Amino acid sequence: MKNLIVYGSKYGSSKKYAERLSQLTGIYLADYKEVKDLKVYDNVIYLGGIYASKVRGLKKTSKKMKDDARLILVTVSLGNPNTNKSIKENIRTANKKLLKKPLLDKLKFFHLVGSMDYPNLKRFDRAVMSFVFRMLKKQNIQGPDAKRMIAASEGKVAELDYSSLEKIINYLKEMKIIKQ
């Protein structure tokens, strides 16, 4: 079986997770911008940042995969899909639409929580997030996701949770993609 980890990362969270996953599994790593043909790979583990619900670089990359490959899609977002059902559904629905149909058969999702360095975002991204933060504050939404968002809006950079890679590693072992 041939396996590859690919990442689509604008500000580095997904890249850092992907690098750690590569170290822990021994699977090679590539930036989505640099991969040309993925047809030889049976399993592609794609880690990408969420931008307006969509995984960065996913559409472009999935087109390069062979139809019967397994796509293990790891989303990296500020909201936590593991504890918030509506975020999870929203992300899954939006990203399934980006994939060619045959890839949906073996598709497996994982969700990791990313980070944000709000004061240092590119100008357009900062403007988008400023609007999102204002809306959130106005609606007075409570809970851990809102808290994380508000911390981000105050410039507090969240730590990445590398221990959350464990469940992906367990799955890779279960599927015999890597050795026990």
Ligand SMILES: Cc1cc2nc3c(=O)[nH]c(=O)nc-3n(C[C@H](O)[C@H](O)[C@H](O)COP(=O)(O)O)c2cc1C
């Ligand atoms: C313009 C913009 C849009 C974003 N949209 C979402 C979103 O829809 N949902 C979400 O949970 N996080 C969203 N985020 C947060 C990113 O998903 C988060 O910062 C992630 O860690 C980025 O990954 P990267 O550093 O690998 O690019 C957005 C961030 C920016 C700058």
